[in-house]
Amino acid sequence: MTTTTDRIRREARADDHRLAVDGLTKRYGDISVVDDLTFTVEPGRITGFLGPNGSGKSTTMKMLLNLATPDHGTATIGGVRYRDLPDPGGTVGVVLEPNAFHPGRSGRNHLRVLARAADLSLERVDETLATVGLEPQAARRRVGTYSLGMKQRLSLAAALLTDPPVLVLDEPANGLDPRGIRELRDLLRARAALGHTVLVSSHLLTEVQHLVDDVVVINCGRLVTSGTVAELTDSSALVRTPDPGHLADRLIAAGGRVERSGPDTLVVTGLALDRIGDAAHAANVALHELSPHAGSLEDVFFALTGASTNDDPTNNTSPTTDNSFAPGSSGATHQEAFAS
Secondary structure, X not given: OOOHHHHHHHHHOOXXXXXXXXXXXXXXXXXXXXXXXXXXXXXXXXXXXXXXXXXXXXXXXXXXXXXXXXXXXXXXXXXXXXXXXXXXXXXXXXXXXXXXXXXXXXHHHHHHHHHHHOOOOOHHHHXXXXXXXXXXXXXXXXXXXXXXXXXXXXXXXXXXXOOOOEEEEEOOOOOEOHHHHHHHHHHHHHHHHOOOEEEEEOOOHHHHHHHOOEEEEEEOOEEEEEEEHHHHHOOEEEEEOOOHHHHHHXXXXXXXXXXXXXXXXEEEEOOOHHHHHHHHHXXXXXXXXXXXXXXXXXXXXXXXXXXXXXXXXXXXXXXXXXXXXXXXXXXXXXXXXXXX
16 A cells, blocks of 8 residues: 555655755854765765764754754754654654664554554555564564674664665774675665765774765864775875885975884875975985875874774774674664654
């Protein structure tokens, strides 16, 4: 059975669902958690939202979803604030907060509650459970008996229930094994191929490099850089010199970002090769090598944010992994806040 709401949602798919963050600022007392942040997330692409722990990613997502109020600036979906969307639950699917399932309710009944609140046919519940690989027998079990992986599947199913053209996912690959990660990747790529907008926050930088089209990197609440994965990973230079400390100071003063990768080797981002050569000449520093360096996204992330390997958020591991493809946060969707 197709409801009027189903039809309206399909017609709305033709609308533009670009996410636009413009001058967004959020302070708690004297602390700026998000500071004049501006970026866009384009439809038909998967955008990775990256930053060290405490960089302001979650706060930014909450302001986008009207769960926190900005002090300045705007965050819009298709030019409209979330709270002003005619059908917010049918427009945006969210995985943001962990563990919001009633342990005594079955997985299927959990989705049925959300479906009724969203005026969706119950057939859509079974379709969505199949999409995330939650088998009928498992769906009839109480959520309190679920493994971490099953909870993750249910969380993603709740986000997909309304077939939204926008997905906002916090840590969707955390704790997944290689098969589960690949299934998640295929699912999100299929959504983007339909023209949907996908924003993914993650600390799994190696996986992000294989998953996303575009990257937004923030640190201390401010934008560090944005662009395609190819642009960011191809924009650095490898420099070998007998005086790396002196040259690094000069390159930083010239606006570059420098990471030491060996006793005589620097990886430099933010400066063209000719500017690096000019800086070395002006400093009277010999160069033994100056070449383009296509590094990994992880290399670029550390160089841009100043993180050290000891602070590497990718070292965080879940105590339990499961062969499933859903958010590692095993989070509740935004819709659940209104349906439970």
